[in-house]
Amino acid sequence: MFVPMDPTAQGFMLAESRNTPMHVGGLQLFTPPDGAGPEWGREQFERSLQVTDIAPLYLKRPKRSLTTAGTWFWTEDDEFDLEYHVRHSALPAPGRVRELLELCGRLHGTRLARERPLWELHFIEGLQDGRIAIYSKLHHALVDGVAAMRLLQATMDTDPSVTDTPPAWAARQAAAKAERDQEETSQRLMDLPVGAFRSALAVSSEAAGLPFALLKTLNRGLRNETAPISLYAPRTILNQKITGARRFAAQQWSLDRIKAIGKASGTTVNDVVLAMCSGALRHYLLEMDELPSQSLIAMVPVSLKLDSAQSADASGGNAVGTIMVKLATDEPDSGARLEAIHRSVNAGKEALASMTPTQILAMSGLGVSPVVLQPMLRMQGITRPPFNLVISNVPGPRTTLYMSGAELQGMYPMSIPVHGQAMNVTCTSYNGMMNFGLTGCRRTAPKLQRLLTHLDDELSGLEEACGISA
Missing domain, CATH: 3.30.559.10 (Chloramphenicol acetyltransferase-like domain)
Structure with missing residues (x-):
């Protein structure tokens, strides 16, 4: 069958x-x-x-x-x-x-x-x-x-x-x-275009709204504002063809430390995670004399709570999209980097919040599509990368888990590098800890384990910038 x-x-x-x-x-x-x-x-x-x-x-x-x-x-x-x-x-x-x-x-x-x-x-x-x-x-x-x-x-x-x-x-x-x-997630994705035609209201809001959403998104991209599309990601050593060999680095840090920074700076846990990655990447690339003068751009999945007015079927709910966050790797100060990232994330969320779920899906797909199209059209290295890496944060269990009486002490996600995206950073929270999993091409992203030291240093740097004593 x-x-x-x-x-x-x-x-x-x-x-x-x-x-x-x-x-x-x-x-x-x-x-x-x-x-x-x-x-x-x-x-x-x-x-x-x-x-x-x-x-x-x-x-x-x-x-x-x-x-x-x-x-x-x-x-x-x-x-x-x-x-x-x-x-x-x-x-x-x-x-x-x-x-x-x-x-x-x-x-x-x-x-x-x-x-x-x-x-x-x-x-x-x-x-x-x-x-x-x-x-x-x-x-x-x-x-x-x-x-x-x-x-x-x-x-x-x-x-x-x-x-x-x-x-x-x-x-x-x-x-x-x-x-x-x-299956339900896949079905929802397939049903989105169908649902757009279930009523005259849906037709007008979804079908007519897509061109406007596209123009608005492209306009934000051209002005180098945070949106589902980026046109200004710099070329880096991470944006080349990759091999099949992988290197993996993993470490965990206290979620309380990250939350304390967020509380002191008026930012979110995800902002702080992005700032840790930004500072670590800055030092990592500086060590190899490969830091570009422009800020690195990270593709970041985000979840939005939509009200009924934003959804064509008047049901509201959650929508998941992607935004291209400016990581402020051109900024030497840890505190200033965190503030810049917070502004970038908020601007991206505001851009998505003005769209319906169908429009969010379409614009997010458009922003990611060059990752597939550039290798197919043999344009790798000719055009700018659509973004420099993916950084995602997946919520995990809040309580201690066991396997036949054995305590689960750490869980570290491993993801998918692709051509033009030699490194992926995925985090997941578990039982009061934030677990980082860094997956990279062994050749294109060398010395990946050094990033763990830089992440630790950056967390301390952010605490210092926020006046938090160790």
């Missing part, structure tokens, strides 16, 4: 190549429960392989042939091999976090086999502090980053006394919900 892929999933399948694998991933670190012996990690791995009733999400395999007219469909894998997808690894001595991140970078650079369901999970032992790590990856056609986060939350326990947490592929309700969320 073949089930058609939605257009977004089709796009991820078509965009994938040896140098641009299209999967998202994550690294989780667990402290074994009290009394756990040295074989606890292996026992969890072996127990996970005992599952015989696999959730449908984890059985979906991509398929296309002459019978599907070259279009990608989903089919159920009738030769499913759980031991292929779930693996057991150990780190070389001395088992530092450095060795763990190197292994995750290597695993993340390998494409998922299209002849099988598009996911893998690795139990990793050998950390010198006794913790157990899990690295997992799922194709972006299967789930998006938000759905993957929800799946993670739903397949863990909040009770440390539960000693038999089922693995994700056995948690049928959680997997079904993640798949349903993905």
Whole structure:
């Protein structure tokens, strides 16, 4: 039985190549429960392989042939091999976090086999502090980053006394919900144009409003104002063709420290996260004598609360779009950078808030489209990059989670570099900490781990600028 892929999933399948694998991933670190012996990690791995009733999400395999007219469909894998997808690894001595991140970078650079369901999970032992790590990856056609986060939350326990947490592929309700969320999101995207014609009001507001929204967005872009489109991103070493090799860097910082800076400066948590990234990137590029005189531009996903007057179907609700934020990397002062970023983000949100969900989707898609079109038209390096990197902040669990009694201590997202975008920064909050995951091309974004030091220095610099004592 073949089930058609939605257009977004089709796009991820078509965009994938040896140098641009299209999967998202994550690294989780667990402290074994009290009394756990040295074989606890292996026992969890072996127990996970005992599952015989696999959730449908984890059985979906991509398929296309002459019978599907070259279009990608989903089919159920009738030769499913759980031991292929779930693996057991150990780190070389001395088992530092450095060795763990190197292994995750290597695993993340390998494409998922299209002849099988598009996911893998690795139990990793050998950390010198006794913790157990899990690295997992799922194709972006299967789930998006938000759905993957929800799946993670739903397949863990909040009770440390539960000693038999089922693995994700056995948690049928959680997997079904993640798949349903993905399908509903895709359906909403496909229904937007249809919904625009459901009433005369929708026709006038949506169809007639798109050209105006486009003109307004282009006008803001031409004036170098924050909008879903940027025309002034400078060329940097990060905006070149990439290889398939990956490097991964990860660290966490106290959310209270970030919130304190936001409170003292009248800014948001997301503003402070962007300012940390801005200062870190400034010092990173300065070290290599590669800092451009113009500010770097980051593509930042944002969520807006719309009232009924802004929505053609009069239902209001939330809308997710993207804005091109000026990171003020040309500004040497940490406090001034934060203020500039705050102004840029607010200006971008105001620009989106004047649009309907359809217009937000269309303008955001237009701003991102050069990432796909430039390599296709062989214009890479000839024109300016549409933006310099993606920085996203995905809200995560607020309470402590456990896997069979083992406490989840850190969760670090891993994303997708593409041609012209050699680095991606994704953050997620968890249990009072902000977890940064930096994914980059090993060749085009060298010395990626140096950014962790710069992020830490910038957080301290922002505290100093706001008069917060350590």
